[in-house]
Amino acid sequence: MTSSLLYAFAGVALCGIGLFGFIRLRHLLRKLMAFNLMGSGVFLVMVGLAQRQGEPDPVPQALVLTGIVVAIAATALAVVLIRRYYHLSGQTTLDESPKEPSQ
Amino acid sequence: MTLWLMAGLLFTPLAWAVLTLLMDFRKGRVVTWLGMLVQLLVSLGLWAVVAGDGGFHYALGGWQAPLGIELRVDGLAVTFVLLTALVAAACGWHASIYLDPAKSWHRYFWPLYWFLWAGLNAVWLGGDLFNLYVGLELISLSAVGLVALGGQAAALRAAIRYLLAALLGSLAYLLGVALIYGQSGSLSLAGIARLTEQSGGDPGLAFALMLMMFGLALKTALFPLHRWLPPAHGIAKSPVSALLSALVVKASFYIAARLWLELGDELGSYALAQGMGLLGGTAVIWGSWRAFLQPKLKQVVAYSSVAQIGYLFLLFPLTWGASEAVSMQAQQGITLQVISHALAKAAMFLAAGNLIMSVGSNRVEALAGVSRFLPFSLFSFGLAGVSLMGLPPSGGFAAKWLLLQASLGSGQWWWLVVLLLGGLLSAGYVFRIYRASFVEDSDIDHFYHPPRSLEVIPMILALLSLGLGLAAESVLSIMALPFEEGGGV
Amino acid sequence: MMRSPGLVLAIVGCLAFTAGLAAAVGHIAGTPAPVSLPDVVVDHLAASGVEHPVTAVLLNFRSYDTLLEIGVLVIAGIAGISMARTTSLEDPELRTTDSLLYALQRWFVPLMLMLAGYLLWAGSDRPGGAFQAGAVLAASGVMMRLGGIPMEFLRPGLLLRIGLALGFAVFLLVALASAFGGEAFLAYPKAFTKPLIMTIETLLTFSIAMVLLALFVSAPVNQAQEPEEGEQK
Numbered sequence: 135m136t137s138s139l140l141y142a143f144a145g146v147a148l149c150g151i152g153l154f155g156f157i158r159l160r161h162l163l164r165k166l167m168a169f170n171l172m173g174s175g176v177f178l179v180m181v182g183l184a185q186r187q188g189e190p191d192p193v194p195q196a197l198v199l200t201g202i203v204v205a206i207a208a209t210a211l212a213v214v215l216i217r218r219y220y221h222l223s224g225q226t227t228l229d230e231s232p233k234e235p236s237q
Numbered sequence: 238m239t240l241w242l243m244a245g246l247l248f249t250p251l252a253w254a255v256l257t258l259l260m261d262f263r264k265g266r267v268v269t270w271l272g273m274l275v276q277l278l279v280s281l282g283l284w285a286v287v288a289g290d291g292g293f294h295y296a297l298g299g300w301q302a303p304l305g306i307e308l309r310v311d312g313l314a315v316t317f318v319l320l321t322a323l324v325a326a327a328c329g330w331h332a333s334i335y336l337d338p339a340k341s342w343h344r345y346f347w348p349l350y351w352f353l354w355a356g357l358n359a360v361w362l363g364g365d366l367f368n369l370y371v372g373l374e375l376i377s378l379s380a381v382g383l384v385a386l387g388g389q390a391a392a393l394r395a396a397i398r399y400l401l402a403a404l405l406g407s408l409a410y411l412l413g414v415a416l417i418y419g420q421s422g423s424l425s426l427a428g429i430a431r432l433t434e435q436s437g438g439d440p441g442l443a444f445a446l447m448l449m450m451f452g453l454a455l456k457t458a459l460f461p462l463h464r465w466l467p468p469a470h471g472i473a474k475s476p477v478s479a480l481l482s483a484l485v486v487k488a489s490f491y492i493a494a495r496l497w498l499e500l501g502d503e504l505g506s507y508a509l510a511q512g513m514g515l516l517g518g519t520a521v522i523w524g525s526w527r528a529f530l531q532p533k534l535k536q537v538v539a540y541s542s543v544a545q546i547g548y549l550f551l552l553f554p555l556t557w558g559a560s561e562a563v564s565m566q567a568q569q570g571i572t573l574q575v576i577s578h579a580l581a582k583a584a585m586f587l588a589a590g591n592l593i594m595s596v597g598s599n600r601v602e603a604l605a606g607v608s609r610f611l612p613f614s615l616f617s618f619g620l621a622g623v624s625l626m627g628l629p630p631s632g633g634f635a636a637k638w639l640l641l642q643a644s645l646g647s648g649q650w651w652w653l654v655v656l657l658l659g660g661l662l663s664a665g666y667v668f669r670i671y672r673a674s675f676v677e678d679s680d681i682d683h684f685y686h687p688p689r690s691l692e693v694i695p696m697i698l699a700l701l702s703l704g705l706g707l708a709a710e711s712v713l714s715i716m717a718l719p720f721e722e723g724g725g726v
Numbered sequence: 727m728m729r730s731p732g733l734v735l736a737i738v739g740c741l742a743f744t745a746g747l748a749a750a751v752g753h754i755a756g757t758p759a760p761v762s763l764p765d766v767v768v769d770h771l772a773a774s775g776v777e778h779p780v781t782a783v784l785l786n787f788r789s790y791d792t793l794l795e796i797g798v799l800v801i802a803g804i805a806g807i808s809m810a811r812t813t814s815l816e817d818p819e820l821r822t823t824d825s826l827l828y829a830l831q832r833w834f835v836p837l838m839l840m841l842a843g844y845l846l847w848a849g850s851d852r853p854g855g856a857f858q859a860g861a862v863l864a865a866s867g868v869m870m871r872l873g874g875i876p877m878e879f880l881r882p883g884l885l886l887r888i889g890l891a892l893g894f895a896v897f898l899l900v901a902l903a904s905a906f907g908g909e910a911f912l913a914y915p916k917a918f919t920k921p922l923i924m925t926i927e928t929l930l931t932f933s934i935a936m937v938l939l940a941l942f943v944s945a946p947v948n949q950a951q952e953p954e955e956g957e958q959k
Contacts, residue, residue: 142751157740195783203798210941211381211802211805212400214944219394223390228394251793352800371791378805423761444749
């Protein structure tokens with residue numbers, strides 16, 4: 135087993151941990167961090183699996199760079215939404231509050 | 238000529254997004270009207286080219302796949318490009334009159350709208366797995382931005398839920414792409430399809446396909462992963478809801494369908510196909526039932542979307558292991574269903590927006606008496622409902638007829654129950670709206686009358702959806718056109 | 727301790743998923759790939775205009791992905807500033823300052839700017855490029871914000887929006903320009919490939935930094951007394 139394959143399996147573990155956190159955590163920022171963990175896991179699998187023979191492969195590395203930028207954009211947007219939501223409603227989770235102002 | 242059309246199709250929405258970013262709402266809408274015209278003409282031109290000469294692969298940057306990214310311009314793709322041009326132009330026109338120019342944040346509607354259009358075109362034409370991922374993200378983020386525009390707490394909650402669901406779906410899809418690239422060394426869908434045909438099924442790739450189906454089903458709001466859709470589509474402004482229900486949820490379904498048609502025979506299984514069909518059937522029944530119970534008008538329409546999306550997932554059991562003829566019938570039925578639902582649902586949401594603007598409330602009970610004051614919008618709502626119910630000669634009827642034939646032809650008679658029940662249940666919630674609007678004992682007699690153009694637009698869309706059944710032959714003939722082989726070498 | 731069924735279900739589900747994924751990865755790792763893209767990339771590297779294969783893939787072979795991805799970043803920026811109805815962090819009454827950080831800026835900021843410039847330039851033949859440089863530039867902007875250095879261009883207005891869109895707009899124009907030459911969308915003219923790529927990368931760095939900074943600044947930490955229109959004109 136080359137070191138690249140080790141990275142791929144580490145990525146698998148990160149995916150599992152991130153998925154568990156994403157499903158179970160209630161606080162929105164923690165959900166977001168779990169999502170980022172999962173994203174890192176997916177990127178590791180992408181690069182590690184493609185490079186399992188040992189020689190570097192530029193295509194998945196370029197794809198992961200693109201993926202990181204997309205993840206940054208999504209995370210930044212989520213953080214802006216969560217901060218605004220928190221300051222308009224005082225809540226850090228998506229549960230409905232008892233008195234909902236009707237639209 | 239084709240080169241110019243392709244360049245124009247790809248360039249225009251992105252360029253208009255940049256242009257409208259620098260302007261305020263009023264100048265932005267004038268520029269957008271111009272851009273809508275350009276996109277409509279270019280889409281029509283491309284449709285004519287493909288209808289005449291057949292489909293082709295288009296290598297971006299001059300690099301052939303698998304090194305570069307290739308687009309797949311076939312009959313189905315240009316049909317959806319044209320459909321997007323029609324529906325997006327209608328929704329954009331509606332939005333330019335519906336939205337209040339005095340609110341400064343509405344200026345950001347136009348750049349998000351154009352980016353959404355660009356993302357949709359990227360998905361319809363996509364032939365490269367990773368490019369499809371970026372297109373999906375383009376669509377998701379601009380859709381979330383459109384839902385959150387205005388920023389009240391309820392809208393933000395809906396937007397956050399939508400964003401988290403969309404991100405999970407995209408990530409599952411990307412994981413599948415990572416596995417497929419690891420196995421096949423290529424990202425071009427045509428190339429991978431050729432490889433799997435030669436080598437047959439493979440457990441690693443089968444797992445990858447399951448992952449991708451899960452992610453795309455989450456983004457298409459298949460039951461039971463539909464929880465994010467009703468808040469998002471119900472709370473957004475009406476033109477945004479129309480765009481979301483009509484086009485955005487179809488983009489992830491389109492990718493799932495393409496993957497299934499290319500790879501499903503080798504990598505899918507009977508259990509997976511029937512399972513997805515079963516979830517689709519449950520969605521039809523559950524969604525229609527929930528739609529009947531909703532107190533708010535737009536929530537009724539949103540749950541109706543959940544129900545109608547269920548029909549789409551009948552594609553999977555009806556094309557897996559089926560004969561060529563039955564599979565083509567199923568594909569044609571689903572294509573008609575997508576087109577007619579897009580037109581009808583957009584008409585419904587736009588008409589609902591008019592009705593809400595008129596009575597000043599979004600509850601179904603508050604519609605009492607509106608039948609006398611706003612019959613035109615109510616009629617558009619009803620005509621759209623006719624297509625959802627599947628009555629002739631609407632597109633919905635033609636779609637269901639083809640699906641019925643495919644079900645019988647492949648021996649899967651149990652989908653008949655879903656198809657027939659679904660029509661009855663949708664009649665339930667459409668007539669509920671009508672009953673509420675014909676109630677005469679309301680003491681409200683002041684209705685605001687929206688501008689005429691706002692009422693014309695949903696009527697046009699509803700009539701198109703209704704007449705689709707009559708024009709079904711010519712629409713579907715483009716799917717059987719010759720396509721140049723050899724993509725993704 | 728009583729465990730709720732939801733927790734048990736989640737644990738079982740995630741373990742099953744991880745096991746399945748590991749099995750799939752293990753199985754795929756056992757079979758060699760039929761197509762070898764790295765060799766194809768190396769073959770075409772000379773024609774791509776840059777020496778580093780990752781930069782070549784990003785900005786030449788798969789430049790459409792990069793174009794759309796910058797679009798995604800701009801969308802996030804637009805969605806972020808569209809919510810700036812309350813006063814922005816850049817308004818004088820909301821700026822945070824830290825006197826120690828402010829003093830250290832004199833050392834940090836020039837170093838970070840230089841690092842960003844180096845990363846951008848190094849991208850052509852070793853790891854580096856627009857994204858890395860843009861991220862470092864954005865980070866130095868965040869440090870300046872935290873240290874209390876005023877940055878007027880970050881207040882909602884035309885200048886901010888031009889900054890967000892500039893890199894993307896130039897990339898798009900270059901993509902269209904090649905179509906005039908009769909080639910496909912996004913094919914660089916053979917003679918100008920290297921300078922075009924460098925120009926695009928430089929402007930992209932700037933725009934990426936602007937988007938990330940705008941997102942950092944646009945979600946305020948306290949409520950305004952009345953909703954501000956966000957108009958500077």
